[in-house]
Amino acid sequence: MMRTRPLKVALLGCGVVGSEVARIMTTHADDLTARIGAPVELAGVAVRRPDRVREGIDPALVTTDATALVKRGDIDVVVEVIGGIEPARTLITTAFEYGASVVSANKALLAQDGAALHAAAGDHDADLYYEAAVAGAIPLIRPLRESLAGDKINRVMGIVNGTTNFILDKMDSTGAGYQEALDEATALGYAEADPTADVEGFDAAAKAAILAGIAFHTRVRLDDVYREGMTEVTAADFASAREMGCTIKLLAICERAADGASVTARVHPAMIPLSHPLASVRGAYNAVFVESDAAGQLMFYGPGAGGSPTASAVLGDLVAVCRNRLNGATGPGESAYAALPVSPMGEVVTRYHISLDVADKPGVLAQVATVFAEHGVSIDTVRQSGKDGEASLVVVTHRASDAALTGTVEALRKLDTVRGVASIMRVEGE
Amino acid sequence: MMRTRPLKVALLGCGVVGSEVARIMTTHADDLTARIGAPVELAGVAVRRPDRVREGIDPALVTTDATALVKRGDIDVVVEVIGGIEPARTLITTAFEYGASVVSANKALLAQDGAALHAAAGDHDADLYYEAAVAGAIPLIRPLRESLAGDKINRVMGIVNGTTNFILDKMDSTGAGYQEALDEATALGYAEADPTADVEGFDAAAKAAILAGIAFHTRVRLDDVYREGMTEVTAADFASAREMGCTIKLLAICERAADGASVTARVHPAMIPLSHPLASVRGAYNAVFVESDAAGQLMFYGPGAGGSPTASAVLGDLVAVCRNRLNGATGPGESAYAALPVSPMGEVVTRYHISLDVADKPGVLAQVATVFAEHGVSIDTVRQSGKDGEASLVVVTHRASDAALTGTVEALRKLDTVRGVASIMRVEGE
Structure with a gap:
């Protein structure tokens, strides 16, 4: 032959x-x-x-x-x-x-x-x-479009940018701040002189669009992907994450809605439990977690660049x-027959970790809890700590839509007793 | 169309x-x-x-x-x-x-x-x-024979039997003995009434033969695969493993020799460091770690059965x-053009963890160390503990051939001061 x-x-x-x-x-x-x-x-x-x-x-x-x-x-x-x-x-x-x-x-x-x-x-x-x-190097496109061609993929969640994983891993393991970790990544050649494409999530968003398109047999354009960078993740966020038994990763998440009728794609930093396989992805490595109807949970891990x-x-x-x-043949081409609508970020449902700076006086928690309730966001846990008239309130919610959460935060900002919203972070992988 | x-x-x-x-x-x-x-x-x-x-x-x-x-x-x-x-x-x-x-x-x-x-x-x-x-469900055959078709695979090391991983994970996490963990696996439906194919490594050996054949473009017959079951792994072995920062897994290992001119395939229990990605594979999950020239280290993880x-x-x-x-076409067929010789187990090179029961008297360590040296097996660490005239000696070697190690153990058994060889376990993934 x-x-x-x-x-x-x-x-x-x-x-x-x-x-x-x-x-x-x-x-x-x-x-x-x-x-x-x-x-x-x-x-x-x-x-x-x-x-x-x-x-x-x-x-x-x-x-x-x-x-x-x-x-x-x-x-x-x-x-x-x-x-x-x-x-x-x-x-x-x-x-x-x-x-x-x-x-x-x-x-x-x-x-x-x-x-x-x-x-x-x-x-x-x-x-x-x-x-x-x-x-x-991670075989991912071929497994998604060929190996899983007889299955129904419901979620693709991954660390698809090595630069940002290096920075976040460094912040996690050394307690360094973002700038310090970025400087080290630059010095070691993991970050480019202009790191915007990586740290603002543009690179990951492009990959999320490609993965969502293949996973859901639907065209997903770059504009369809919600994108949030990781430049505002702080050492304090890592401390909060650790208290919850979590770490922080920049994730690309492509999901089919619970009713199967629409999909979403997004890139943002998120807390994930230390027990999740993605939590232990170190340095500049990449890993992608795939959930499907028949296969269940799969993970693909390896060097994401170089x-x-x-x-x-x-x-x-x-x-x-x-x-x-x-x-004399061709391999599989684009498969976009499902043509599912891509929902906006407001319809994404997940959990949230919110840190508030509040006045240290009676009734504040009740006020805050009322705002959450009015927006239909159910609270899982609240932790309050404070001294000298200042206090902080850490709220972890049950699953709620991004729109409901955004409405909640806007209302919280208007409360006299809320001095500021220190951070809002999604909690994934539970 | x-x-x-x-x-x-x-x-x-x-x-x-x-x-x-x-x-x-x-x-x-x-x-x-x-x-x-x-x-x-x-x-x-x-x-x-x-x-x-x-x-x-x-x-x-x-x-x-x-x-x-x-x-x-x-x-x-x-x-x-x-x-x-x-x-x-x-x-x-x-x-x-x-x-x-x-x-x-x-x-x-x-x-x-x-x-x-x-x-x-x-x-x-x-x-x-x-x-x-x-x-x-883990996409593995297709990635190996298609995604990595332009690369040179040097090692495939994996947990490819869910039953034995369930048993070993149970022993590790609860301190149970083999029989107790097997009974639980049977009760939960993870082990068959006759678990021989799983616990004696026959199932994993078949998979090792298939993986080695694909990875090395060489026919590897079932008879070419060295096979050792995991029925003799004890709670004491897990305790020893933990002291070394390791756990124990039943591994299928397909390796290209350092000179590239031959390959080996084997299945046996082995200690691996807790930091290795395979160490955290829980329950009945499978995972396969692949090392290649260009891609580097990849891992594929997911449910191995069901x-x-x-x-x-x-x-x-x-x-x-x-x-x-x-x-009107066909996909890739068998690729066995490399036709590399498959070496016997004696030529496999790895590290060993050996527990000896010895007489608690001066000079024993010197005797034992001499035997290792005579067989060209270099010792990394030795730990000695004892009481009431009985003592135990735990030796961890540097890399040595299986033949050299076997010779060493035979000679050790002949020493008057060695009462018995309590366990020999390979150490992989370092």
């Missing part, structure tokens, strides 16, 4: 991930040939800075003209590891037009334009694979796409 | 797993149709006891003649959830001859005859999928196999 004409691969981008992809394609060429059923050949590498030395890559393959490379007409698979929206989007669309399949690690693009890209792939009987776009892990995911896709090509 | 002629499925076996497969095929028919691209129809159900009432299954579909069912000629996919070697093997082979693809949950058969079955599938351009054969979880894995395979059929 082995054919000798090699499958030709165009590599777009040769940074941390691309150079690893090229290296493994060279060093493991025999294994890839055996696993694919045909040799696979690096036919060209598009880069921005052609003068940079790239060890192990034939300089004759290097070009700055990515468009010409994807338009060559003899390319079987385009591997896109440039990132960002443009020129990646145009290059991928062009690749399909010229008959190539595409392997991409581009979460931002997939989250924004996944539907259009899948349609373009379908129009040209090509594959679009992107395991590397979510949670790096050149080698991401390259592992890219190469797994490359092997699959090459096999499909040899078979 | 939707075709209306349904794909026909023959279900062999309608016990705990089969009845769940039938139920989900009925209740989720619309979802399966959308995900496959064509309706899928239960065309027949072969059972041993036709008079048993099977809720939700049309009695007209039920037959006791499994052979006639697979020979009908119009069956697209045979789902085999009978288990055991025969008649499952003949039925699967016949299914291929009659043009069907096969989804199986049969670990014993796959471990024993996987190569022949894959060859039979290949001869008839049919698929043989068996995600449910290892670790129940009707619904196993059915989830079967149905994921069913969707994939049906898609392949509509595509």
